[in-house]
Amino acid sequence: MPALKINHERCTECRMCYIVCREIDINAVYVALEPLHRIEIDMEKCTYPGCTACLMYCPAEGSIIEVESGRSLVPPPPEAWQEA
Amino acid sequence: MPDLPGRDLARELIDKSEAESRSTPVEAVIAAVREGAVDDDKAHRLIGRLWTLERMFYYIYGGWGQGLEMNDFPPSVKYLFSKQIVDESTHEMLYLDAQLKKGFVATQKDAFRHPYGSFSVDSGLAYYVFSLRNLATYPHSIRIAALNLGPKILELGWMKGLAEAIADPDLKGVFESQAVENRSHVNMGRRIVEEFVAKPVDAELCRWACAVAKRDYGRFLGELSAFVLGHEAPAPPAPRRQVTD
Numbered sequence: 001m002p003a004l005k006i007n008h009e010r011c012t013e014c015r016m017c018y019i020v021c022r023e024i025d026i027n028a029v030y031v032a033l034e035p036l037h038r039i040e041i042d043m044e045k046c047t048y049p050g051c052t053a054c055l056m057y058c059p060a061e062g063s064i065i066e067v068e069s070g071r072s073l074v075p076p077p078p079e080a081w082q083e084a
Numbered sequence: 085m086p087d088l089p090g091r092d093l094a095r096e097l098i099d100k101s102e103a104e105s106r107s108t109p110v111e112a113v114i115a116a117v118r119e120g121a122v123d124d125d126k127a128h129r130l131i132g133r134l135w136t137l138e139r140m141f142y143y144i145y146g147g148w149g150q151g152l153e154m155n156d157f158p159p160s161v162k163y164l165f166s167k168q169i170v171d172e173s174t175h176e177m178l179y180l181d182a183q184l185k186k187g188f189v190a191t192q193k194d195a196f197r198h199p200y201g202s203f204s205v206d207s208g209l210a211y212y213v214f215s216l217r218n219l220a221t222y223p224h225s226i227r228i229a230a231l232n233l234g235p236k237i238l239e240l241g242w243m244k245g246l247a248e249a250i251a252d253p254d255l256k257g258v259f260e261s262q263a264v265e266n267r268s269h270v271n272m273g274r275r276i277v278e279e280f281v282a283k284p285v286d287a288e289l290c291r292w293a294c295a296v297a298k299r300d301y302g303r304f305l306g307e308l309s310a311f312v313l314g315h316e317a318p319a320p321p322a323p324r325r326q327v328t329d
Contacts, residue, residue, distance in 0.1 A: 015173075015177075018177065022180075023192070025191040025192070027184050027191070030181045031177045033178070033260075033261045034261055035263075035264040035265075037174045037261065
């Protein structure tokens with residue numbers, strides 16, 4: 001299954017992905033338990049490509065990437081706007 | 085480094101708070117954790133109440149932010165305050181994540197609805213929140229002295245003890261990972277008091293506000309400890325105080 005991860009070289013830690021993921025009760029985005037408290041995505045909970053909500057809200061180009069292909073999904077590619 | 089006007093006051097407030105930091109009511113919770121007497125329900129009570137307090141910091145800091153005027157402090161002071169707001173928000177997220185990860189609640193909405201995470205006006209928690217919010221009408225240096233050199237130092241102390249006592253890696257991480265930020269808030273408080281509290285009247289206000297904040301935080305911690313351990317002891321009656329604003 002394709003999966004998402006945060007690219008910390010580009011992520012601004014604005015937390016929009018966290019907020020939207022909580023709001024729709026998927027709860028895959030979380031705060032890492034380390035001093036930097038970076039945002040991470042729990043692959044066990046993330047339902048991508050079924051859900052692409054975080055990609056729609058993320059304002060920082062290149063900050064969410066597909067694990068397998070390594071391609072950036074922010075801004076979302078055309079297929080992300082289609083139903084899975 | 086040049087002699088800063090508030091250096092002695094900052095040292096005085098820090099020393100006093102550090103001396104009190106390992107004698108708060110949370111020590112009873114730490115002892116219960118060490119004895120293995122804190123089950124999932126008690127852990128949920130602890131995390132739920134701390135999450136509720138962290139949520140209320142949006143309200144407290146909202147009031148404080150409104151009281152920051154243009155040019156009353158250098159931009160660096162305002163930047164540090166904005167960093168503190170973000171950190172407090174991060175801690176709120178950590179407590180919510182912990183409730184979800186441990187399965188205490190299924191969703192964020194459940195966490196808000198659950199009695200352990202609900203805000204009640206008739207509580208020690210609310211008393212402390214309104215006490216801090218009341219400092220919105222005081223200069224920023226005084227309210228930062230009150231919080232960052234008072235309750236923040238107490239929190240740093242009990243949280244370190246609690247993190248050491250907890251074996252569960254998820255819950256341990258919640259408390260352990262906050263230390264860097266909490267310590268930076270104390271250092272920020274020290275810097276602001278050292279640089280910006282110069283007049284004797286302001287020093288007296290800092291001592292007063294810090295004592296009030298610690299007293300009210302102690303009331304919250306007493307309520308928290310009793311709630312977590314199932315003692316449900318009522319908080320001591322609130323002292324009568326005049327409303328001045």
